[in-house]
Amino acid sequence: MCGIVGYVGRARGVDGVAPKDHGALDVVLEGLRRLEYRGYDSAGVAVVADGRIESRKKSGKLVNLLNLLAEDPLPAATIGIGHTRWATHGGPTDANAHPHLADGGSLALIHNGIIENFAELKQELLSRGHSFISDTDTEVAAALLGDTYATLVAAGTTAKPLTEAMQLTCQRLEGAFTLLAVHADQPDAVVAARRNSPLVVGLGEGENFLGSDVSGFIDYTRRAVELGQDQIVTITAETVDITDFYGAPAQGKEYHVDWDAAAAEKDGYPSFMEKEIHDQPDAVGATLLGRSAPDGRLTLDELRIDPKLLKTVNKIIVLACGTSAYAGQVAKYAIEHWCRIPTEVELSHEFRYRDPIVDERTLIVSISQSGETMDTLMAVRYAREQGAMTVAICNTNGSTIPRESDAVLYTHAGPEIAVASTKAFLAQITAAYLLGLYLAQLRGNKFQGEIKDILADLAKTPAKIQQILDNSGQIKDLARSMANAKSVLFLGRHVGFPVAMEGALKLKELAYIHAEGFAAGELKHGPIALIEEGQPVVVVVPSPRGRDSLHAKIVSNIQEIRARGAKTIVIAEEGDEAVKAYAEHVFYIPETPTLLAPLLATVPLQIFACELATAKGYDVDQPRNLAKSVTVE
Numbered sequence: 001m002c003g004i005v006g007y008v009g010r011a012r013g014v015d016g017v018a019p020k021d022h023g024a025l026d027v028v029l030e031g032l033r034r035l036e037y038r039g040y041d042s043a044g045v046a047v048v049a050d051g052r053i054e055s056r057k058k059s060g061k062l063v064n065l066l067n068l069l070a071e072d073p074l075p076a077a078t079i080g081i082g083h084t085r086w087a088t089h090g091g092p093t094d095a096n097a098h099p100h101l102a103d104g105g106s107l108a109l110i111h112n113g114i115i116e117n118f119a120e121l122k123q124e125l126l127s128r129g130h131s132f133i134s135d136t137d138t139e140v141a142a143a144l145l146g147d148t149y150a151t152l153v154a155a156g157t158t159a160k161p162l163t164e165a166m167q168l169t170c171q172r173l174e175g176a177f178t179l180l181a182v183h184a185d186q187p188d189a190v191v192a193a194r195r196n197s198p199l200v201v202g203l204g205e206g207e208n209f210l211g212s213d214v215s216g217f218i219d220y221t222r223r224a225v226e227l228g229q230d231q232i233v234t235i236t237a238e239t240v241d242i243t244d245f246y247g248a249p250a251q252g253k254e255y256h257v258d259w260d261a262a263a264a265e266k267d268g269y270p271s272f273m274e275k276e277i278h279d280q281p282d283a284v285g286a287t288l289l290g291r292s293a294p295d296g297r298l299t300l301d302e303l304r305i306d307p308k309l310l311k312t313v314n315k316i317i318v319l320a321c322g323t324s325a326y327a328g329q330v331a332k333y334a335i336e337h338w339c340r341i342p343t344e345v346e347l348s349h350e351f352r353y354r355d356p357i358v359d360e361r362t363l364i365v366s367i368s369q370s371g372e373t374m375d376t377l378m379a380v381r382y383a384r385e386q387g388a389m390t391v392a393i394c395n396t397n398g399s400t401i402p403r404e405s406d407a408v409l410y411t412h413a414g415p416e417i418a419v420a421s422t423k424a425f426l427a428q429i430t431a432a433y434l435l436g437l438y439l440a441q442l443r444g445n446k447f448q449g450e451i452k453d454i455l456a457d458l459a460k461t462p463a464k465i466q467q468i469l470d471n472s473g474q475i476k477d478l479a480r481s482m483a484n485a486k487s488v489l490f491l492g493r494h495v496g497f498p499v500a501m502e503g504a505l506k507l508k509e510l511a512y513i514h515a516e517g518f519a520a521g522e523l524k525h526g527p528i529a530l531i532e533e534g535q536p537v538v539v540v541v542p543s544p545r546g547r548d549s550l551h552a553k554i555v556s557n558i559q560e561i562r563a564r565g566a567k568t569i570v571i572a573e574e575g576d577e578a579v580k581a582y583a584e585h586v587f588y589i590p591e592t593p594t595l596l597a598p599l600l601a602t603v604p605l606q607i608f609a610c611e612l613a614t615a616k617g618y619d620v621d622q623p624r625n626l627a628k629s630v631t632v633e
């Protein structure tokens with residue numbers, strides 16, 4: 001939610017060193033372009049130039065701000081901040097767009113998160129004569145910061161008034177926030193703060209950067225510093241100083257970003273989503289890479305939890321939201337089957353409000369592409385407080401959830417930019433399977449040979465995904481022909497059930513079509529009443545080579561809905577001739593063991609949703625009302 005960028009470069013001519021060939025505005029706008037997936041309700045920038053703050057902001061996508069800047073350019077500058085917004089307090093209007101100004105227009109502030117005590121602070125500031133022009137909590141934080149700054153300057157007690165004002169302000173704020181501020185009287189520094197909201201520092205030569213994530217500065221440096229909770233950072237062109245909210249010196253952790261700017265580009269595809277769907281063979285392959293020895297022994301060295309402790313686990317709870325929760329639901333079938341450990345999957349936001357039973361023998365597996373989803377972060381924190389062991393499955397290096405977990409198993413899907421998750425989902429299932437197999441290996445539930453066989457099947461998956469991608473013409477044609485559908489239902493059984501729910505979610509979020517995923521067995525308990533003449537129903541059919549009863553049962557379900565007029569679209573395994581008689585359309589996926597089928601069956605559903613939404617003229621990378629990284633509860 002909200003993308004944030006900050007930049008300070010070497011001022012022209014300082015120390016006789018040549019200036020950078022990019023100005024602050026170039027860096028900030030490029031960063032906003034890359035971070036726009038985090039929110040696109042409005043965008044704004046501020047620079048410090050000629051001893052004053054200059055800012056421009058506009059509601060709508062970044063392109064609106066670019067048009068405004070073309071009409072009304074900003075002066076050249078070596079320091080700037082930029083924001084792309086996902087609206088929380090106040091609608092997506094120009095007035096509510098960031099930056100917000102304070103201290104008579106000398107201070108500019110941008111913000112990600114929610115300031116929970118903003119109403120009380122606003123009252124206090126109003127009573128002291130402040131006035132407000134927006135509905136945002138951010139403007140209140142800006143006013144408080146500006147007020148504190150002015151007081152410190154008047155007292156003349158500090159050489160770093162903006163840093164100290166930020167410390168004092170943060171001591172008074174409640175909630176989750178990343179704040180970035182610049183002041184006209186301190187034209188060499190950007191000061192930032194974070195609590196429960198992401199912020200990363202980028203280290204350059206004679207320039208430094210701030211971003212909600214590394215894509216905010218990936219064009220300029222791959223050296224990054226993770227900040228801890230409740231920290232404040234002051235960057236100048238040459239220095240990075242970190243303190244806590246009370247001014248005590250603090251440390252960040254430097255790391256190298258292992259992907260480059262090109263990995264975050266579209267690679268010739270019309271959208272990030274299409275590119276990311278096509279990245280899936282690599283995402284699964286890279287997630288498997290280097291995690292097993294030739295004899296099939298899993299070597300998850302990065303799991304820093306003592307194997308003796310892992311052996312004591314008597315319950316697993318998977319915590320996640322959205323698509324990541326569906327990955328967890330798929331993984332539950334495999335983990336319980338392989339490890340014989342009871343496994344629950346719970347939406348993170350429901351978990352901690354129901355007084356869950358968690359203790360030191362509970363293993364919490366959080367799944368999050370971004371590693372910043374606030375609901376999941378809070379649930380993980382709660383579980384840790386109860387003494388549980390926590391492992392994060394995450395795609396984003398250095399993000400908060402893995403940092404606050406006992407261990408992390410990274411998915412290596414590469415940057416996922418499109419708001420709808422695709423390659424991260426397959427990589428999450430892959431990583432969760434590796435974790436399940438590792439636990440089975442530790443506990444001796446599986447012979448080494450069995451683990452080796454499953455790993456060998458997993459290793460064949462990327463080529464099979466590629467085969468589906470290479471033959472996607474038929475599903476695309478169908479998707480285009482269904483652009484006017486009002487509702488689409490999805491059915492599945494066993495691991496096909498979460499796949500059906502994921503297929504429905506993709507269609508809802510991309511094509512704005514009513515879609516629901518059901519367990520096929522549940523139909524007769526109510527949802528079958530939805531079936532009427534022509535109702536499209538997508539059915540994820542399990543392999544006929546697997547448990548016979550599963551296949552036979554779903555074929556019966558197809559017959560039941562067809563008898564009531566449904567138009568059936570079936571995803572089935574190659575060679576499954578039996579389903580042909582009951583389907584208007586059949587899409588075949590390569591043969592694979594039942595538990596691995598979600599890694600294949602999901603792909604046509606992603607393509608279907610993407611193509612249908614494109615046919616409707618929608619932006620598949622930035623669907624309405626959504627943001628990639630949900631950093632508010």
Ligand code: M6R
Pocket residue numbers: 321322323324325367368369370371372373376419420421422505509628629630
């Ligand atoms: O970053 P996370 O995996 O924690 O995000 C969880 C969900 O917000 C995310 O999967 C969301 O449901 C996607 N838009 C689905 O495509």
